Amino acid sequence: MSHVLGQDGAAGGASPAALPRAPVQALDPRARILGAVAFALVTVALDSLWVLLLPLVLAGVALAASRLPVGPTLKRMAMMDGFILVLLVLLPFTVPGPAAVTLFGWPASWAGLEQAAAIALKANAIVLMLLTLVGSMEPTTLGHALARLRVPLTLVHLLLFTVRYIAVMDAEYHRLRRAMKTRGFRPGTNGHTFRSFGYLIGMLLVRAFDRGERILSAMKCRGFTGHLPLLDSLRFGARDAVFGAALAAGLGLLLTLDTLHAPPV
Amino acid sequence: MHIVDGALSAPVLIGGGLAAAGGLALGLRSLTLERIPAAGVLSATFFVAALVHVPLGPSSVHLIMNGLAGLVLGWAAFPALFVGLLLQAVFFGFGGVTVLGVNTVTIALPAVLVGLLLRPLVTGPDARLAALAGLAAGALAIVLTAVSVAAVLWLSGDAFIPAAKLVVLAHLPVAAIEGLVCAAAVTLIHRVKPALFGVLHAPARAA
Numbered sequence: 368m369s370h371v372l373g374q375d376g377a378a379g380g381a382s383p384a385a386l387p388r389a390p391v392q393a394l395d396p397r398a399r400i401l402g403a404v405a406f407a408l409v410t411v412a413l414d415s416l417w418v419l420l421l422p423l424v425l426a427g428v429a430l431a432a433s434r435l436p437v438g439p440t441l442k443r444m445a446m447m448d449g450f451i452l453v454l455l456v457l458l459p460f461t462v463p464g465p466a467a468v469t470l471f472g473w474p475a476s477w478a479g480l481e482q483a484a485a486i487a488l489k490a491n492a493i494v495l496m497l498l499t500l501v502g503s504m505e506p507t508t509l510g511h512a513l514a515r516l517r518v519p520l521t522l523v524h525l526l527l528f529t530v531r532y533i534a535v536m537d538a539e540y541h542r543l544r545r546a547m548k549t550r551g552f553r554p555g556t557n558g559h560t561f562r563s564f565g566y567l568i569g570m571l572l573v574r575a576f577d578r579g580e581r582i583l584s585a586m587k588c589r590g591f592t593g594h595l596p597l598l599d600s601l602r603f604g605a606r607d608a609v610f611g612a613a614l615a616a617g618l619g620l621l622l623t624l625d626t627l628h629a630p631p632v
Numbered sequence: 633m634h635i636v637d638g639a640l641s642a643p644v645l646i647g648g649g650l651a652a653a654g655g656l657a658l659g660l661r662s663l664t665l666e667r668i669p670a671a672g673v674l675s676a677t678f679f680v681a682a683l684v685h686v687p688l689g690p691s692s693v694h695l696i697m698n699g700l701a702g703l704v705l706g707w708a709a710f711p712a713l714f715v716g717l718l719l720q721a722v723f724f725g726f727g728g729v730t731v732l733g734v735n736t737v738t739i740a741l742p743a744v745l746v747g748l749l750l751r752p753l754v755t756g757p758d759a760r761l762a763a764l765a766g767l768a769a770g771a772l773a774i775v776l777t778a779v780s781v782a783a784v785l786w787l788s789g790d791a792f793i794p795a796a797k798l799v800v801l802a803h804l805p806v807a808a809i810e811g812l813v814c815a816a817a818v819t820l821i822h823r824v825k826p827a828l829f830g831v832l833h834a835p836a837r838a839a
Contacts, residue, residue: 371680371683372719372723403729404729407637407728407729407730408729408730410637410638411637411638411642411645411730412642443724443725444725446724446725446726447634447636447725447726447727450634450636450726451636451639453795453798454639454785454792454795457794457795457798458791458792458795460794461791461792461793461794461795462791479791482791485638486636486638486639487638488638489637489638490636490637490638490639490728493637493638493728493729493730494636494637494721494725494728495725497721497722497725497728497729498722498723498725501722502722502723502725506719506723509722519656519660521660521663521668521711522656522660522711522714522715524668524672525660525663525668525671525672525675525711525712525715526715526718526719527672528668528669528671528672528673528675528676529672529675529676529679529712529715529716529719530676530719531672531676532672532673532676532677533676533679533680533719535673535676536673536676536677536679536680537680537683540680540684554686554687555687556687556688556689558812560686560687561686561809561812561813561816562812562813562816563816564684564686564695564813564816565812565813565814565815565816565817565818565819565820566816566817566819566820567684568677568681568684568695568697568700568813568817569816569817569818569819569820569821569824570820570824571677571680571681572674572677572700572704572817572821572828573820573821573824573825573828575670575673575674575676575677576670576673576674576825576827576828576831577825578673579669579670579671579672579673579674580670582669582670582673583666583669583670586669591665592665593665593668
């Protein structure tokens with residue numbers, strides 16, 4: 368539905384709904400959300416560097432079971448690494464400890480290298496699991512599942528409206544950008560560009576506001592009372608029980624291995 | 633700036649989660665039935681605005697516009713920006729799971745503060761004053777965001793101090809750009825549709 372949010376932009380055509388019903392997609396959305404959160408909580412709690420390789424393996428297994436396009440999904444995961452690259456590169460030089468290598472006269476400590484590697488492993492495993500389990504849903508399904516997980520309805524409604532109108536406002540944005548381009552606008556690092564982008568964002572907000580008023584009138588006209596009916600009925604099944612048990616066993620194993628491998632303090 | 637999983641200490645993550653939950657509860661109180669469609673479309677617009685890349689020398693930075701979100705949405709900026717961050721994490725892989733609370737607070741709290749502080753100036757009759765307030769709102773929100781990101785890094789370990797300093801330094805040009813873009817956006821809204829600054833602020837009417 369939304370080419371901005373859907374996987375199809377990167378995957379070239381197939382929307383999540385059109386994907387064959389892979390094992391991950393056949394699971395209850397609530398189980399997938401809870402699974403991703405439990406996985407994240409356990410993974411950030413791990414200490415041993417060797418044990419930390421396993422969450423990445425688990426996320427890889429989930430990716431294979433989701434039949435999401437591997438390349439684009441891994442690319443998304445790698446894009447996140449761009450954010451933290453500086454942080455990771457700095458760590459070896461700022462954590463005190465015996466020097467591993469010396470770069471331009473700056474000693475890089477083993478402890479720092481280990482800490483940087485641990486952060487990179489955790490961040491990548493969690494993001495990959497999140498993209499695989501939750502990112503493979505329709506955005507609307509995410510909203511419905513959150514509502515069933517007792518997230519406040521106002522927040523769920525805000526999410527559903529946002530998801531619905533991201534594609535609309537994105538189209539509006541591209542229409543305005545095309546109009547600017549037609550008039551010879553080329554972005555650069557200068558005041559004219561910043562002012563033009565400001566007017567562009569301002570105009571988008573004005574149009575969004577007008578659209579919001581029209582939406583409200585149209586919805587009231589159809590008897591909107593503040594409650595959006597959730598059309599799908601979610602049911603935990605045998606598959607979800609198996610998934611839950613397997614995940615719990617996997618996470619339990621991670622925690623056990625981590626305690627066994629704990630470095631002597 | 634998105635922080636990722638695995639970097640922050642547990643107390644910081646829990647504190648961030650609790651603060652985000654509190655901010656969300658306060659923000660959701662201002663969203664009555666009448667306001668949800670408008671808030672949703674505006675939230676979608678801020679999501680799209682964050683995909684806009686502005687050239688900065690040989691590179692480019694993406695807009696954040698949390699200052700403008702605070703001016704337009706007030707406390708509702710908290711849930712609106714949270715929804716944006718949630719969607720970015722789930723569908724783009726930006727950020728993470730356990731850090732969602734911290735990331736929400738570092739982006740949304742400056743937005744709300746700036747909105748409370750400067751909104752009276754952008755609703756006044758003076759266009760120049762409104763533009764100046766827009767400039768201040770855009771720049772201040774980014775500076776506050778950078779300082780909060782630096783603070784949560786620093787609270788998580790002394791080894792992060794150089795990185796924290798770098799975060800603040802790297803955000804200074806972004807703050808300048810956001811200030812200028814926000815000033816222009818406020819100027820346009822002030823001229824075309826000043827009511828936009830009041831839509832989600834007036835005390836909630838009984839729906």
